[in-house]
Amino acid sequence: MSETLLKRHYGLTASIANLCSEVERTVEVNLPDGRRLILKTSTRPEALDSFRFQTGAIAGLQGAAGFVAPTVLRTSTGALMFEQEGVCGYLQTRIEGIPLHQAMHSPDLLFRTGRALARLDLALAQVNVLAAHRPVLWHVGCWSRLLELEQYLPRGGIADSVRAAMVGYMEFVEPQISSLVWQVTHNDPSPFNMIVTGQAVGFIDFGDGCWSPRIQDLAIAASHVVTDPTLALGGAEHLIAGYASVIPLSRLEARLLVRLMRARQSALILVNCWRSHLFPAEAQYIKKNVARAERGLSILTPLDVTSGEAAVVAAASSALP
Structure with missing residues (x-):
């Protein structure tokens, strides 16, 4: 499903690796060019507001100095997140470090x-x-x-x-x-x-x-x-x-x-x-x-x-x- 969502909403083809998470489903997205991204999805109704907060907050941090934060990648339609048949989610960059x-x-x-x-x-x-x-x-x-x-x-x-x-x-x-x-x-x-x-x-x-x-x-x-x-x-x-x-x-x-x-x-x-x-x-x-x-x-x-x-x-x- 993650591969299908990536292709449909971002036009990306990648390999997927599961990451630990409690409420939302979190996977690592490995692109052919070596880049690694993070895809978060959920079928829970309350995830809509949670993802709206997460994407809005992260987007609002772009350009700020003194710390590092992920970047939200917009969908093919320019949105910060997607909704499809009971599934919502968003894609972000991965911060490399310890x-x-x-x-x-x-x-x-x-x-x-x-x-x-x-x-x-x-x-x-x-x-x-x-x-x-x-x-x-x-x-x-x-x-x-x-x-x-x-x-x-x-x-x-x-x-x-x-x-x-x-x-x-x-x-x-x-x-x-x-x-x-x-x-x-x-x-x-x-x-x-x-x-x-x-x-x-x-x-x-x-x-x-x-x-x-x-x-x-x-x-x-x-x-x-x-x-x-x-x-x-x-x-x-x-x-x-x-x-x-x-x-x-x-x-x-x-x-x-x-x-x-x-x-x-x-x-x-x-x-x-x-x-x-x-x-x-x-x-x-x-x-x-x-x-x-x-x-x-x-x-x-x-x-x-x-x-x-x-x-x-x-x-x-x-x-x-």
Whole structure:
């Protein structure tokens, strides 16, 4: 079917290789001239709005500097995406490089990653996509209900840490979140979705992108690099410093960031434990980030509001690593 869709909508003949994905079908397209592209398709009704967001956001990033993003290839009729007999999809270029999760997380690389993420957010702030307000499972607005999934958590201390983090979010962060700057965000800059290239850090997989607090992108990215228990923020200091060198953090953002990081780690654990229960055959892929989130949460748990804010302020005001 992928070969047929490529020929019909793009006039291309290519070989196809399946790639891992959860909701949409993602394949690598290998053209005879050596180029590699990515084709995303879906038969789910909600994919229409998702693909409208993804293609609109990616197209809106073209020409922006400081990061790398894919390019959406237009169909033979000039559209950003296609619809055909219950199937919708789009074709994009592939970013060549090393996924961040496979790279050595040096202070310099994390600093550059933070800078690139801030540049991405500045560019996304100029993007106007109506589908940004569609329902998204990973939207911060869902977090107050995620404790309904705690029955799927493994037994042990991590369940207590997750519960404490989510209660802290509901009692401390949620009442203040409307005062933050909101815009179109990537909403999933994980180490699997950030690519280290020869030019700059690249960003892929905009499927969870939506209208949310701008600082959410930093909280998500930083939450994934909390690995060193000898540092207050586990090594996320360097990424935060890079981001703040482009977009200075407000007092409220600095105060809420650690709680947002802990809530995101907990949301990731809750949602992926639940989804792996629903789809056991895909459990290994679905839970690829869970161990990292559990380790990061254990490092951040001792920080209270005051010490967390102090650590973020110190990181944001630090010089180049």
